[in-house]
Amino acid sequence: MTSLRFGYLHGLGAYLLWGFFPLYFKLLRPVGPLEILAHRVVWSAAFVALLLVALRNVGFLRSLSRRPRTLAGIGAAATLIAVNWFTYIYGVNSDRVVETALGYFINPLVVVLLGVLVLRERLRPAQWLALGVGALAVAVLTVDYGRLPYLALILAFTFGSYSLVKKRLALPAAEGLFVESAVLSLPALGYLGWLAATGDAAFGRVSTGHTALLVLAGALTAIPLLLFAGAANRLPLTALGILQYVAPILQLCCGVLVFHEPMPPARLTGFALVWLALIIFTADAVRQARRTRRLRLAAAVPPSAAVATS
Numbered sequence: 001m002t003s004l005r006f007g008y009l010h011g012l013g014a015y016l017l018w019g020f021f022p023l024y025f026k027l028l029r030p031v032g033p034l035e036i037l038a039h040r041v042v043w044s045a046a047f048v049a050l051l052l053v054a055l056r057n058v059g060f061l062r063s064l065s066r067r068p069r070t071l072a073g074i075g076a077a078a079t080l081i082a083v084n085w086f087t088y089i090y091g092v093n094s095d096r097v098v099e100t101a102l103g104y105f106i107n108p109l110v111v112v113l114l115g116v117l118v119l120r121e122r123l124r125p126a127q128w129l130a131l132g133v134g135a136l137a138v139a140v141l142t143v144d145y146g147r148l149p150y151l152a153l154i155l156a157f158t159f160g161s162y163s164l165v166k167k168r169l170a171l172p173a174a175e176g177l178f179v180e181s182a183v184l185s186l187p188a189l190g191y192l193g194w195l196a197a198t199g200d201a202a203f204g205r206v207s208t209g210h211t212a213l214l215v216l217a218g219a220l221t222a223i224p225l226l227l228f229a230g231a232a233n234r235l236p237l238t239a240l241g242i243l244q245y246v247a248p249i250l251q252l253c254c255g256v257l258v259f260h261e262p263m264p265p266a267r268l269t270g271f272a273l274v275w276l277a278l279i280i281f282t283a284d285a286v287r288q289a290r291r292t293r294r295l296r297l298a299a300a301v302p303p304s305a306a307v308a309t310s
Contacts, residue, residue, distance in 0.1 A: 007234025011243045014227035017220070019250025022100075023258070024220060025092040027213055031202040033090040035195060036217070038188035039203065040085060043218025045181035048174055051222070055174075070169060077165045078180040084158040091151045097255030098263065102141070103155030104248035105274050108241065108281060109134040110160040118164060126284035130277045137273035144266035173229030177222055241285055245278065 028036050091100040109131055115121040123131075141149050166176065195201035204211050232240060252271075255261045263271075 003234050007231050008239070008243075010227045011231030011235060011240060012246065014224040014231060015243055015246035016250070017224040017227070018247040020254070021088075021220075022092045022097045022251055022254040024213070025089055026259070028210070029093055030206070031214070033086055033093060034191065035202060036089050036093075036214070037082065037086045038191045039214045040089075040217040040221055041082070041181050041184040041188040042192070043215055044221040045178060045185045045218070047218035047222050048178040048181065051174060052178060070171075073165055073169045074171075074176070074179050075183055077162055077169065077176075078183040080158050080162040080165065081180060082184055084155060084162060087151055087154045087158065091155070095259065095261060096151055097251060097259055098261045098267075099145075099149055099151045100155060101248045101251035101255060102149055102271065102274065103152035104159070104251065105245070105271070105278065106134055106138070106152065107156045107159055108244070109277060110156040111163060112281070114157075114160050114164055124284060124288070126280055130281035130284070133273055133277035133280065137270045137277060140273060141267065141270035144264065144270060173225050174222070177225055236289065242282060 025036070031039075088100055088103075091097065091103075112123065112127055113131060116123060138149065138153075141152075169176065171179070192201065192203070196203075203214055231243070235243075256263050
C-alpha cells in the first residue's frame with residue numbers, strides 16, 4: 001500500500017471518529033460538561049503516557065524543561081484546547097449539535113482570518129470573497145437564532161488559534177498531546193477530587209458501561225489526533241483541507257437526522273452560504289496548489305533540457 005493511500009486512510013479514520021463524537025458524548029449524560037472535560041484530560045494524559053512508555057519515547061521531557069518559551073506555548077495551547085473541548089461537550093449535551101457542526105465548518109475561514117490578523121498574510125481575491133460570504137452567513141444565522149451563534153464562533157476561534165500555536169510549536173502529535181494533557185491534569189484532578197469529596201461525582205455511580213465510556217475518553221481523544229498526524233505527514237495540504245469537511249458533515253447529520261434538531265429555512269440558508277464560502281475557498285486552494293506545483297516543475301527543468309525537448 002502506497003504512502004499516499006495510507007495517508008488517506010489515516011485522514012479518513014480521524015475525521016470519521018471526530019464526526020461521530022456527538023453520539024459518544026450524548027452517552028455520557030447525566031455527567032456535567034466540566035466533569036466530562038476533566039475525565040477527558042486525565043485519561044488522555046494516562047493513555048498517551050502509556051503509549052510513549054511503550055514506544056520508549058520519553059526523553060523529550062528533559063529537553064522541554066530547558067525551553068521556557070516552548071513551555072509557555074504549550075500552556076497557551078492547553079488552555080485553548082480545554083476551552084474548545086468544554087464548549088463542544090456543552091454544545092452536544094445541550095442539544096446544539098448543529099451549531100457545533102457550524103463551528104467546524106467555518107473553522108477554515110477563521111484560520112485564514114487569523115493568518116491576516118496575526119501573521120500579516122496577504123489574501124488572494126478569492127479568499128477575501130470566501131471570508132465575505134462567510135461573514136454574511138454568520139449574519140443570516142444571527143438573525144435566525146436571535147443571537148450570535150457564539151458556540152460555533154468559540155469553537156472556530158479556539159481551534160483556529162490552537163492550530164496556529166501548534167504550528168509554531170512544531171511538536172509531534174503524541175508528545176504534544178501528552179504535555180498539554182499533563183498541564184491540564186492538575187486542575188482536572190483537583191476538580192474530580194472535589195466532586196468526590198462533596199459526593200457530586202457521577203463517575204462509577206451510573207453503570208459499569210457508563211464508567212468504561214468515561215475512561216475511554218482518553219483513547220478516543222488521542223487516536224484521531226495520532227491518525228491526523230499520520231495523514232498530515234503523507235498527504236498534500238489541499239487533500240487534507242478537503243478531507244476536514246467530513247467531520248462537520250457527519251456532525252450535522254447526527255444533529256438533524258439522529259437527534260432531530262430543527263433546521264428551519266433561514267438556518268439552512270445560513271449553512272448554504274457557509275458551504276458556498278468553503279467551495280470558493282477550496283477551489284482557490286486547489287488552483288493555487290496546482291499553479292505552485294507547475295512552477296516548481298518548471299523550475300526543476302534545466303534550460304538545456306527545455307531546449308532539447310522543444
